[in-house]
Amino acid sequence: MTRFLALLRKELAALFLSPIAYGVLTMVALVTALVFFEHLSLYNKILFLFQTTTMGGFESDTIPNHINLRDTVFNPVMDQLSLLLVIPIPLVTMRVFAEERARGTEETLVTTGLSITQIVAAKFAVTFGFALLMMMVSFVYPVTAIAQGGLGAQHLVAVFLGLTLLAIGIASIGLACSAFTTSQIVAAAAAVALAFLFYDFGWTHAFVSEDFAAFLDAISLRPHFRRFAEGLVFVSDIGFFAALAVVAFVLCRFALNLRRVVG
Amino acid sequence: MTTSESPVGTGAHVQARELCRRFGDHDALDRVSLEIARGETFGLLGANGAGKTTFIRLCTGYLVPTSGSLRVDGISPAEYPRGVQARLGYVTETSRLYPDLRVQGFLRFAGGARGLHGPALDEAVEGALDRFDLAGVARRLVGNLSKGYQQRVSLAQAFLHDPALVIVDEPTSGLDPLQQGDVREILAELQGQRTVILCTHDLAEARALTSRVAVLSHGRLLRTGPTEEILGEGDPLDLFRRAVSEDALHGDRT
Numbered sequence: 254m255t256r257f258l259a260l261l262r263k264e265l266a267a268l269f270l271s272p273i274a275y276g277v278l279t280m281v282a283l284v285t286a287l288v289f290f291e292h293l294s295l296y297n298k299i300l301f302l303f304q305t306t307t308m309g310g311f312e313s314d315t316i317p318n319h320i321n322l323r324d325t326v327f328n329p330v331m332d333q334l335s336l337l338l339v340i341p342i343p344l345v346t347m348r349v350f351a352e353e354r355a356r357g358t359e360e361t362l363v364t365t366g367l368s369i370t371q372i373v374a375a376k377f378a379v380t381f382g383f384a385l386l387m388m389m390v391s392f393v394y395p396v397t398a399i400a401q402g403g404l405g406a407q408h409l410v411a412v413f414l415g416l417t418l419l420a421i422g423i424a425s426i427g428l429a430c431s432a433f434t435t436s437q438i439v440a441a442a443a444a445v446a447l448a449f450l451f452y453d454f455g456w457t458h459a460f461v462s463e464d465f466a467a468f469l470d471a472i473s474l475r476p477h478f479r480r481f482a483e484g485l486v487f488v489s490d491i492g493f494f495a496a497l498a499v500v501a502f503v504l505c506r507f508a509l510n511l512r513r514v515v516g
Numbered sequence: 517m518t519t520s521e522s523p524v525g526t527g528a529h530v531q532a533r534e535l536c537r538r539f540g541d542h543d544a545l546d547r548v549s550l551e552i553a554r555g556e557t558f559g560l561l562g563a564n565g566a567g568k569t570t571f572i573r574l575c576t577g578y579l580v581p582t583s584g585s586l587r588v589d590g591i592s593p594a595e596y597p598r599g600v601q602a603r604l605g606y607v608t609e610t611s612r613l614y615p616d617l618r619v620q621g622f623l624r625f626a627g628g629a630r631g632l633h634g635p636a637l638d639e640a641v642e643g644a645l646d647r648f649d650l651a652g653v654a655r656r657l658v659g660n661l662s663k664g665y666q667q668r669v670s671l672a673q674a675f676l677h678d679p680a681l682v683i684v685d686e687p688t689s690g691l692d693p694l695q696q697g698d699v700r701e702i703l704a705e706l707q708g709q710r711t712v713i714l715c716t717h718d719l720a721e722a723r724a725l726t727s728r729v730a731v732l733s734h735g736r737l738l739r740t741g742p743t744e745e746i747l748g749e750g751d752p753l754d755l756f757r758r759a760v761s762e763d764a765l766h767g768d769r770t
Contacts, residue, residue: 259628263617270616357612364576364608365629366601513580513594516539 415481615659
């Protein structure tokens with residue numbers, strides 16, 4: 254445990270000594286705030302219009318049910334935030350393994366007596382912790398406002414859990430990409446490409462059989478997140494993101510062990 | 517610890533038998549057999565690309581051999597890398613340190629990674645800072661230090677857990693003459709205290725610090741024996757020239 258904690262402290266220091274971490278946190282918080290206030294502004298305009306004029310046959314005091322904070326502001330913001338995560342998370346994960354290998358510090362790390370499992374576990378733990386922090390930062394604005402909208406604590410928790418698991422899923426893809434290259438740029442580009450590819454295969458439904466479409470949905474990120482966004486927590490969805498993390502963990506271990514054999 | 521109190525025991529500390537390591541179709545090490553006794557300071561000599569670094573990477577367990585056997589303290593680094601790593605200190609090139617960490621932070625990490633904690637870790641880090649004259653730069657970032665000080669940091673982290681075997685890779689490479697002198701002085705103090713494998717292409721350094729040497733060329737062990745015997749005759753630079761030409765006689769290995 255001592256060894257693991259020492260490594261954990263080193264990984265935390267490496268993450269927060271990097272300007273990228275602060276840049277990504279700031280970017281995600283700003284973009285979430287901008288998207289959120291854009292939707293809030295639109296919602297207010299719609300409300301204003303309904304209350305001052307007659308639109309589409311509705312009277313001024315009969316606002317349709319779907320015009321509410323949850324459906325007009327919170328859910329679209331969360332959906333856009335889920336897509337937004339595909340860009341900044343690979344910027345954080347790209348350096349985790351690739352930088353160690355490019356600098357040669359991987360040799361220092363591996364020869365201090367730490368096991369490959371400990372090394373990978375520490376890097377995953379710190380990256381997942383950062384994903385959680387990023388979600389907390391980006392959740393501040395929507396939660397503050399939605400508290401007025403009566404979304405319900407359970408729904409909020411479900412959405413937060415879903416977003417965090419989605420961020421962990423994307424981070425897992427990024428970590429696996431970082432473990433197989435020495436170039437941070439290649440790691441980031443590959444992670445963004447894979448995360449976009451696996452984000453949602455819904456566009457393929459018109460071209461493939463129903464069974465295959467169901468399979469593609471099962472391996473897509475968004476359908477699993479979407480149920481959380483609706484306030485539904487399924488063990489199968491949690492299992493999907495957990496499985497993604499486990500597969501990435503195994504791949505990272507394999508990549509580090511492979512270097513002992515191929516050099 | 518003096519030479520008389522040295523942990524020199526019986527049997528080889530490092531034992532390689534027909535050790536081979538291939539990278540693709542390139543033989544980085546080709547049937548190398550050698551023994552390094554406990555407590556001796558052993559030099560691995562050779563030009564760039566001779567196979568010195570590959571040999572020490574096999575000793576540390578960072579790489580696994582393609583064939584042959586290697587034992588460090590009777591343990592196979594390929595099979596039990598952590599068991600071997602607990603018994604050795606590895607002084608890597610300075611570029612393999614963490615430039616973003618402070619000297620003290622880096623040493624605490626290196627000690628913690630080797631299982632030291634609490635007062636034992638505090639004591640080991642303080643001892644290393646004093647011993648390697650790093651107390652004045654303890655709060656500075658490793659990346660902001662001169663190469664000479666970075667080499668001291670690299671040496672310090674390797675001694676934190678008081679290993680019986682120390683592997684030193686090109687310790688004076690890229691240092692100015694004054695810094696080279698400092699590092700050689702530190703290494704000279706180690707003689708007889710523990711087993712040291714010094715990997716270098718600097719013949720003067722090998723002559724000053726080692727008791728036995730092995731000469732590698734293109735992955736093959738060409739000579740091994742007492743330093744004075746191997747380096748004592750004629751122009752030392754002829755050694756490498758002879759090594760390369762002798763190697764060429766044994767076959768083409770580009």
